[in-house]
Amino acid sequence: MADTIFDVVVVGSGASGGTLAAHLAGMGVNVAVLEGGPPINTRTDFNTHAMPFQFPNRHIPTMKPGKQGFQSERARGVGGKSLTWNAVAWRLSERDFQGRAHDGAGENWPLHYADMAPWYEKIEREVGVCGNLDGLADLPDGIFQPPVPMKCTDLAVKRGAAKLGVKVIHVRKATLSRARGGRPACHFCGNCMAGCDVVAKYNSADVHLRPALKTGKLAIFHNSIARAVNVSNENRVTGVTYLNRETKAESVVRGRVVVVSCACVQSVALLLMSKSRLYPDGLGNSSGHLGKHFIPHFTGGVQCFLKEFIGKGGVNDEGFLDHAYVPSFMHARQRDYARSFGVQFNYQNHRAVGWARNLPGMGKAFKESVRERYPAFLTFSPYGEMLPNEKSYVDLDWTKLDDHGLPMARRHLHWGENDWKIFRDMTAWSVRILEASGVEILNVNQQPAANHELGGARMGADAKTSVVNQWCQSHDVKNLFVVDGSVFPSASEKNPTHTMMALAARTASYIAEGLRKKELA
Amino acid sequence: MSGRRETLKILGAIGATCATPYSSNELYGQHAGHDGAPLVQIQMPAGPKTLTAAEYALLSRMADLIIPATDTPGAVAAGVPRYMDYVAAVNAGMRQLLAKGCQWLDAQCGKAHGKRFVELDEAAQVALLEPLCARADRLAVLGQGAMEERFFKAVKSLTADGYFTSKTGLVDTLRYTGNTVMGEYPSCEG
Numbered sequence: 001m002a003d004t005i006f007d008v009v010v011v012g013s014g015a016s017g018g019t020l021a022a023h024l025a026g027m028g029v030n031v032a033v034l035e036g037g038p039p040i041n042t043r044t045d046f047n048t049h050a051m052p053f054q055f056p057n058r059h060i061p062t063m064k065p066g067k068q069g070f071q072s073e074r075a076r077g078v079g080g081k082s083l084t085w086n087a088v089a090w091r092l093s094e095r096d097f098q099g100r101a102h103d104g105a106g107e108n109w110p111l112h113y114a115d116m117a118p119w120y121e122k123i124e125r126e127v128g129v130c131g132n133l134d135g136l137a138d139l140p141d142g143i144f145q146p147p148v149p150m151k152c153t154d155l156a157v158k159r160g161a162a163k164l165g166v167k168v169i170h171v172r173k174a175t176l177s178r179a180r181g182g183r184p185a186c187h188f189c190g191n192c193m194a195g196c197d198v199v200a201k202y203n204s205a206d207v208h209l210r211p212a213l214k215t216g217k218l219a220i221f222h223n224s225i226a227r228a229v230n231v232s233n234e235n236r237v238t239g240v241t242y243l244n245r246e247t248k249a250e251s252v253v254r255g256r257v258v259v260v261s262c263a264c265v266q267s268v269a270l271l272l273m274s275k276s277r278l279y280p281d282g283l284g285n286s287s288g289h290l291g292k293h294f295i296p297h298f299t300g301g302v303q304c305f306l307k308e309f310i311g312k313g314g315v316n317d318e319g320f321l322d323h324a325y326v327p328s329f330m331h332a333r334q335r336d337y338a339r340s341f342g343v344q345f346n347y348q349n350h351r352a353v354g355w356a357r358n359l360p361g362m363g364k365a366f367k368e369s370v371r372e373r374y375p376a377f378l379t380f381s382p383y384g385e386m387l388p389n390e391k392s393y394v395d396l397d398w399t400k401l402d403d404h405g406l407p408m409a410r411r412h413l414h415w416g417e418n419d420w421k422i423f424r425d426m427t428a429w430s431v432r433i434l435e436a437s438g439v440e441i442l443n444v445n446q447q448p449a450a451n452h453e454l455g456g457a458r459m460g461a462d463a464k465t466s467v468v469n470q471w472c473q474s475h476d477v478k479n480l481f482v483v484d485g486s487v488f489p490s491a492s493e494k495n496p497t498h499t500m501m502a503l504a505a506r507t508a509s510y511i512a513e514g515l516r517k518k519e520l521a
Numbered sequence: 522m523s524g525r526r527e528t529l530k531i532l533g534a535i536g537a538t539c540a541t542p543y544s545s546n547e548l549y550g551q552h553a554g555h556d557g558a559p560l561v562q563i564q565m566p567a568g569p570k571t572l573t574a575a576e577y578a579l580l581s582r583m584a585d586l587i588i589p590a591t592d593t594p595g596a597v598a599a600g601v602p603r604y605m606d607y608v609a610a611v612n613a614g615m616r617q618l619l620a621k622g623c624q625w626l627d628a629q630c631g632k633a634h635g636k637r638f639v640e641l642d643e644a645a646q647v648a649l650l651e652p653l654c655a656r657a658d659r660l661a662v663l664g665q666g667a668m669e670e671r672f673f674k675a676v677k678s679l680t681a682d683g684y685f686t687s688k689t690g691l692v693d694t695l696r697y698t699g700n701t702v703m704g705e706y707p708s709c710e711g
Contacts, residue, residue: 049700051691053562056607058686152709187702314696319706350699353685357678360658362587362650367694370685374695 006032006219007515009240009255011226011270014080016484017261018204019123019501022212023508029515031218032253033209034242036225036262037076040067040083042206046195052351060351062194076245078220079205081263082497084193086321086347087173087201089129089498091120091140095331096492105338105418106387107293107489110461110470113140119502127202127501128180131172139169139327139494145177148186151317153378154324154346156306160437161326166429171325171344174202174498183207190318190349201320221253225404228274229258229283229480237283237480243404256521257479257511259472261504264485265294268394268456269409271482284457284474284482290467291395293388295455295491298415298448300423301381302430303355304439309376322347326382326433328493330425337421341384342493343430348379355442373440380434382426383451385493389416394456415448423448452496457486472507479520483507560700562688565603571610576623578639580605580676586643586650587680593694596684604683605676615675622672 013035052058075081094113124143131144147170158168186200199206223245239254274283326343356370391414396407460466463475474480514520569577584596609616657673684690
């Protein structure tokens with residue numbers, strides 16, 4: 001095997017790496033996927049249908065006993081974080097790709113919506129996305145399965161929001177509302193983020209990689225933790241050095257092209273770790289911009305009880321977590337900041353009742369108070385777009401090594417003035433919408449919290465200020481690619497995974513073409 | 522299956538478990554978890570392992586005053602004291618706070634009534650705890666306030682968490698009906 005030279009070596013098997021590898025294999029390209037963790041059997045390895053009282057600490061672990069390979073921080077296991085995502089799937093709009101052209105803030109993408117639209121469509125047709133055709137300018141419609149009905153509590157918020165001229169729409173998710181391609185429709189057991197044991201929800205292991213194995217063009221290296229992407233003196237990457245997760249033995253897999261797709265911060269970390277004579281500050285980092293422009297979403301939130309549901313008794317409405325969404329509505333309104341926010345809500349799982357301890361009182365009245373409010377509980381979580389700033393970046397901490405002697409990635413995060421303005425406004429709007437819907441407010445989060453990691457290896461037309469071009473191709477090394485959230489030059493307020501998958505499909509096509517024309521290898 | 526084996530390349534595999542057992546007919550079939558088997562509460566050891574017998578008795582009484590038996594069983598019957606003992610075993614800070622708080626509460630009862638907390642009648646117990654509960658409810662987060670306020674907040678949190686994640690609390694009291702297989706999601710729109 002050591003003599004094999006693959007056409008493409010992909011580091012990472014999640015939504016980005018899995019999509020890319022499957023597309024390449026489908027086009028006849030020989031692909032090796034390096035995955036830091038073990039294979040995961042989505043059918044049996046997750047605690048999807050468990051209840052908290054089955055565990056001494058009352059917390060449902062994601063995985064069954066003895067399945068230790070998977071954690072969400074560094075999701076090691078075939079499928080990566082696609083196994084535990086919530087599957088929200090938005091297309092970004094032209095305004096999202098060209099935000100700077102609208103408000104002068106942040107960075108434009110080096111591509112337009114028209115460049116991405118066919119790839120969004122390809123992904124939607126492949127994986128199945130349910131949703132409604134809403135005809136919104138800033139949230140393009142796609143090829144959707146029928147939407148899942150909104151929850152009764154969603155409709156109460158929809159009525160409240162309508163009083164303020166704010167729209168509530170059906171969520172769009174890469175979860176099937178109708179059976180297709182050997183996958184059943186969602187059965188609404190309500191524990192989507194602990195794996196989906198029937199693959200109604202998309203994950204890259206079952207929907208992309210497993211079928212791709214049948215082409216005979218795909219090899220998966222399990223338990224193989226990438227340590228460095230190797231570069232020759234001729235300025236070409238030659239393969240990846242990796243460590244066996246269990247034996248820690250070091251090996252090399254060789255490839256004509258290398259794609260780094262190991263989840264934003266970890267991708268940046270791998271490139272920073274890959275030091276060489278040509279690239280002493282990290283591979284593909286001649287610009288000095290690798291690690292910079294780290295722009296995760298920030299979220300806030302309100303926990304509350306909808307008055308009209310207090311005392312209404314138990315209903316089975318967990319569904320597939322959130323069924324509704326408040327799309328960005330600020331573009332048409334006066335405001336003193338750039339960019340915007342959207343709101344996800346009602347995505348709590350009713351198996352956890354962590355809010356009960358915060359209700360006042362004790363005794364029979366306290367018990368009744370929790371019981372009455374249980375069907376009325378609602379979380380409302382706006383997500384805002386962060387603008388890049390110099391104090392927000394990713395680097396390596398060489399004083400903190402993990403079990404394999406590799407430095408830990410360090411996230412530096414600083415909320416800028418524009419971020420705080422959005423945070424305060426999205427919090428105020430959340431309270432306003434909820435009050436119009438008739439709620440008792442339990443808690444309003446006062447601090448932004450990071451979610452959906454993005455940026456760090458941003459794409460751009462200028463090689464001096466970005467790491468990759470619009471094809472996710474390194475400006476420095478022509479046969480090196482980075483494909484995941486790290487390449488986002490601006491985040492938008494929308495959940496990012498659909499865009500990562502569309503980018504992966506687009507990049508796969510570019511790589512296959514480059515290999516065919518012998519321009520890459 | 523043999524055809525699949527020919528085309529499937531697994532590298533870096535350790536042992537038979539890594540030979541990915543995917544095949545579409547088994548992947549999407551029905552299986553454990555959808556078979557309707559009842560999900561039962563875990564059996565925790567009877568009596569305290571970490572807390573002293575006196576602490577366990579006092580905390581049990583407090584738990585039952587915070588969430589009493591009504592039309593459904595209360596905190597003790599739902600196994601809350603055993604959950605508290607489990608948390609005390611894995612959380613040294615919590616263990617210490619519970620010990621100090623139990624001592625403080627018994628000292629208060631000694632001064633006022635010449636008795637330990639568990640020896641008081643219910644009315645006296647409630648009269649002691651309700652003002653403390655009101656003070657603890659005003660604490661924004663665990664870890665603030667006077668020791669006795671933090672103590673009560675901790676006991677109330679453990680009681681609420683333990684009770685409402687128990688089978689008695691979640692299924693019988695709150696009437697949780699999820700975690701099922703639904704053919705389609707019921708519409709709320711008429």
